[in-house]
Structures are given as C-alpha cells and as structure tokens.
Amino acid sequence: MFAVTTHTPFGGSIWTRPERAARGPAPEHSRASLATAGIALADAEGLNAVTMRSVAAAVGTGPASLYRYVDTRAQLLELMADQARGELRFDRTGGSSTDRLLALARDGRALYRRHPWLLDIPADPVPGPNALAFLDHCLAALRDTGLPGAAKLETVGLFSAAVRLIAQTELDRERAGQNAAQYQSDLESYLTRVVAAGQHPHLAEAMTDVPRPPGASPQPDVFDRAMTRIVAALVA
Amino acid sequence: MFAVTTHTPFGGSIWTRPERAARGPAPEHSRASLATAGIALADAEGLNAVTMRSVAAAVGTGPASLYRYVDTRAQLLELMADQARGELRFDRTGGSSTDRLLALARDGRALYRRHPWLLDIPADPVPGPNALAFLDHCLAALRDTGLPGAAKLETVGLFSAAVRLIAQTELDRERAGQNAAQYQSDLESYLTRVVAAGQHPHLAEAMTDVPRPPGASPQPDVFDRAMTRIVAALVA
DNA sequence: GCTTACTGGGTACAGTGTTCGCAGTGACGA
DNA sequence: TCGTCACTGCGAACACTGTACCCAGTAAGC
Numbered sequence: 377m378f379a380v381t382t383h384t385p386f387g388g389s390i391w392t393r394p395e396r397a398a399r400g401p402a403p404e405h406s407r408a409s410l411a412t413a414g415i416a417l418a419d420a421e422g423l424n425a426v427t428m429r430s431v432a433a434a435v436g437t438g439p440a441s442l443y444r445y446v447d448t449r450a451q452l453l454e455l456m457a458d459q460a461r462g463e464l465r466f467d468r469t470g471g472s473s474t475d476r477l478l479a480l481a482r483d484g485r486a487l488y489r490r491h492p493w494l495l496d497i498p499a500d501p502v503p504g505p506n507a508l509a510f511l512d513h514c515l516a517a518l519r520d521t522g523l524p525g526a527a528k529l530e531t532v533g534l535f536s537a538a539v540r541l542i543a544q545t546e547l548d549r550e551r552a553g554q555n556a557a558q559y560q561s562d563l564e565s566y567l568t569r570v571v572a573a574g575q576h577p578h579l580a581e582a583m584t585d586v587p588r589p590p591g592a593s594p595q596p597d598v599f600d601r602a603m604t605r606i607v608a609a610l611v612a
Numbered sequence: 613m614f615a616v617t618t619h620t621p622f623g624g625s626i627w628t629r630p631e632r633a634a635r636g637p638a639p640e641h642s643r644a645s646l647a648t649a650g651i652a653l654a655d656a657e658g659l660n661a662v663t664m665r666s667v668a669a670a671v672g673t674g675p676a677s678l679y680r681y682v683d684t685r686a687q688l689l690e691l692m693a694d695q696a697r698g699e700l701r702f703d704r705t706g707g708s709s710t711d712r713l714l715a716l717a718r719d720g721r722a723l724y725r726r727h728p729w730l731l732d733i734p735a736d737p738v739p740g741p742n743a744l745a746f747l748d749h750c751l752a753a754l755r756d757t758g759l760p761g762a763a764k765l766e767t768v769g770l771f772s773a774a775v776r777l778i779a780q781t782e783l784d785r786e787r788a789g790q791n792a793a794q795y796q797s798d799l800e801s802y803l804t805r806v807v808a809a810g811q812h813p814h815l816a817e818a819m820t821d822v823p824r825p826p827g828a829s830p831q832p833d834v835f836d837r838a839m840t841r842i843v844a845a846l847v848a
Numbered sequence: 849g850c851t852t853a854c855t856g857g858g859t860a861c862a863g864t865g866t867t868c869g870c871a872g873t874g875a876c877g878a
Numbered sequence: 879t880c881g882t883c884a885c886t887g888c889g890a891a892c893a894c895t896g897t898a899c900c901c902a903g904t905a906a907g908c
Contacts, residue, residue: 392798400854401904428896438857440897449896501784502799508812515814525821534838537781541773548737562628563738576744578751585761602770609845636885637873664865674888676867685865 389502390451403444405435410445411459414452415491423493426453453497458504460491466513473611476517480510481539481603488543495544499537510536521611531610538606546599625738626687639680641671646681647695650688651727659729662689689733694740696727702749709847712753716746717775717839724779731780735773746772757847767846774842782835 395407413434417425428439428449446452464487468479488494503511514532523531571580631643649670653661664675664685682688700723704715724730739747750768759767807816 389798392802397854399852399906401856401906403855427894429894432857440857440859440899441855443897444855444857499784502802508806508815512812512815515818519814525818528818528821530834530838533781534778537777538774541777542770545769545773548735562625566628566738570741570744576748578755579744579748582751582761582764598766602766605845605848606842609841612841633885635875635883637875637887639886663863665863668888675865676889677887679866680886680888 388447390454391502391504407445407455409435410452411455414456415460418493419491423496454500454504457494457497457500458506460494461506461510463487464510473517473520474607477535477607478603480514480517484539485543485599492547535610542599542602624683626690627738627740641681643681643691645671646688647691650692651696654729655727659732690736690740693730693733693736694742696730697742697746699723700746709753709756710843713771713843714839716750716753720775721779721835728783771846778835778838
C-alpha cells in the first residue's frame, strides 16, 4: 500500500553511520535485532508489513526509538538486506571462472527465493559488509580472466545485476502462475484480443508458433539457461 | 518519502479495465490527460511528486475523482509508463538482428534518460499498447534468428530487462557523480577503510590495480559496451 | 561529582492512498 | 416521451504512514 523512497542519490548510508556512540548508556537493542525483526516480518507478510511501528513492536519498543539506531526507514531496509545476504556461504573455491560464477549465481537465486522482498529493495548505493564479501568472492572467481581491475569491477556489477534481474523475472512469472485462475485467463484473453486486432504481426506469429499445451509444466530452468548465456558473454 | 505497492502479483491492470462505461454522462477527463499530468509532475520533481492529490490538482479536480478513471495509484503509474513509451519511434527496419536490437536499445536508453522515473516503476505485469508495439518490433528484429516463438519471447524479455538494467546503473552512477562532493568522498573513505581492514583481498587488488586519476572523466559509453556484449550473447 | 552526550519513548504532525455518500446527468428501454 | 438507473464529480473523512519534538533518565569522560 505504499512506498519506496524514490532514488535519493545519497541520503546517507547506514554503513557510514557509527553503530554505537562513545558516550551515554548502552543501547537496549542492536542493529542486528532490528534487522532480524524486519526480516521476519518481510518473510511472513512482505515488505509492506515492515513499518517503523511493526518493527518497533516486534522488538518491544515504540516507533520513535528506532531512530536511535537508524536515520530513516530506508536505512532499516539496508540493514535487513545485508543481514539476509549474510546467509550466503561460499564453499567452492576451485574451478573455472564460468563455473564459479554460475555457482555464485545459483546461490544468489536461492537467496532471492528465500527472501523475495529483497527484490523490492532498490540496490544499495553503498555495499554493506556481507555485500562486500559477496563482491570479493565474485572478484576471486574472475582471477583467471586477466581483466584489469576496473573491468573486473564492472563485470561483477553486471553479473550481480543479472542475477537479480533473472531471479526477478523468474519469481514474477511464478507468482503470476499461482493465481493462474485470475491472472492467466485475464492476460490470455487480453493478449488474444490484442493479437486479433491485427497490428503486432510478429507477436501473433510468436504466440501461435508451437503453442505449448495448456497444462504443460513450464520449461525447467529458465534461470540456468539464461545465466549460462550471460556468464559466457561476461567472461568472454 | 513513501511507497510503491509491493509486488501484488495481479491486482488488476488498467488494460483489463474498460476505459468508458456504456451508460452515464461522458467523463470530463481522460486516461491520456491523467497520464500527461502525471508525466509532467514526474519529469519535474520525480515520482514522489505524483500523488493522487497533485495529479488531481493538475487536471483541476479533487483527489477522489481520479478513482473514476483508475482503481489505484499503481494503475495511474501504468498509464504514465505506457504513454511515455509511446514516444518511441521505430525507424529502422533493415539490417542484422544485432544492429536492430542495438538501435532499439539506444532508443530505450534515450527514453529512460528523458523520463528517469520510469526506472522507479516496477515492470508492468500486463503490457500496455505502446509496450506491445515495442515488443512487436523487438520480435521483428529477431526474425532472421530462426528461433522458435517461445524462445523469441524469452529473448525479448531478457533484452528489454537488460536495457532497463544498464540504463539504471548508468543513471545511478551519473546521479551519484553529481553529488560527488558528499557521495564520492564518503564512499571512498568507507571503501579504503574496509580494504585496509585486510579481509577482501581481491577487492583490494582490483581497486589498487590501475587507480584512475581522481579527476578523470568516466569511460565514455559503458552502455554501448555492455549492451553489445549482451546482445551478442542473446542472438547467439 | 559535575558535565555532557547520549538513550528511551509518549505525543503529535504533515502527508499519504483510498472509501463513503450524495447530488447531478445522460443513454437506454418502454 | 419519459422514467430508470448506471454512471459521473467530488467534499469530507478514515486509517495509516514516516518522522520531529521533547523530556526524563543514564553512563562515560574530565
């Protein structure tokens, strides 16, 4: 029912804000506990359920108190995102660049499946500690490519964006498929109406071409196929 | 300062809602006029400036009246997004698949530069008329690839997602660059502190490798370079 | 032990998307 | 020709949001 702060280029990231002050009493809560509470809420009911009030209630305090730990709601989301990324384990150390990147991509996908609300948070302008760890492992995977440093960084940027992107498309499609009753039928009738209108000849052709049987299960792993193509293009 | 409805898989799209009712007096406004007003506001002050109240005021009515044309704010954004996409012109009809896709990509980038708020609107679950026209031209560009229909559709999905993605990264970087004073220095000191901490060896290596001079202008066309790689991977 | 900078949190504010209810209006069926 | 009835415009109100303010209490530094 509401909002994501539109792209403010830099309103101040959590990671440039000191966690504890030098003076004064010890805080009763912690960044980690706020993030945990937020993640639990988001996992259960989506990102919209993560309000200052709900998180405050979850840790047992009032809304205003959260601003002792965080300047803004967006910073709270930053905490949640990074803590979620902390679930990533980096087992594989050997193998080709391609294989290692693909493994990292699959880990990323699994993370997005566990915490779909991550896709609703705009990519953080400043990477947190766990994002940095992921970044470092991506760079490690590129060791053998011999690319210069800047190119490696750019490649990693494209790579993680691609992972996010494909996970997003995949999840969107699945979510849509679940309300198949309403969505699929509405979309289908809409599209056939559009196609029947006569414009969009290529769309018509693509849709009639090999019309898969309606009950058929979707292609098994769009993600793997797409990711393979992209990774190949990136390390080339 | 506020919100984007988190991914409701299908709350009902504008394009499955009848534009005019059969009975009753003629509406005083139109979808097009609402969209135009919203676009003007978004162009000038960002997507957050597009509130039901501001749009209503722009067309000279009260907030509640908008709900005669639109079920929800998200549907208003759908209208804006599709109307903006209507600015696209599709001149090129000949050439290789790669060239035609690259031309479409550049058009898309130009559109995102003109209306950056498009990047803040989640990709519509149901494509509007102008999105369909774009889709059709992408499919036309893939004519010579000989891919089956479903694969063509999938490819186009990846393609337009990639355009959006790269435009987004590019614009993010530019926006960040403008507040160079605050952002760059903060980020830089943060990263050097992180690197100095000793973990993240590969990050350290990539950053020290060929440290570009601080005043140097950024690489001219990240977009073209990245897009070329991706398109090549897609039509392969 | 005095100062100072913090912490907790109740209250309040400005602003949001959206609903309700009611008066007016115009196309359709008789 | 004339009711009927589904629509239209819209003022007022609701529920809820993120956040600022304020004040009492608390612990570290000189």
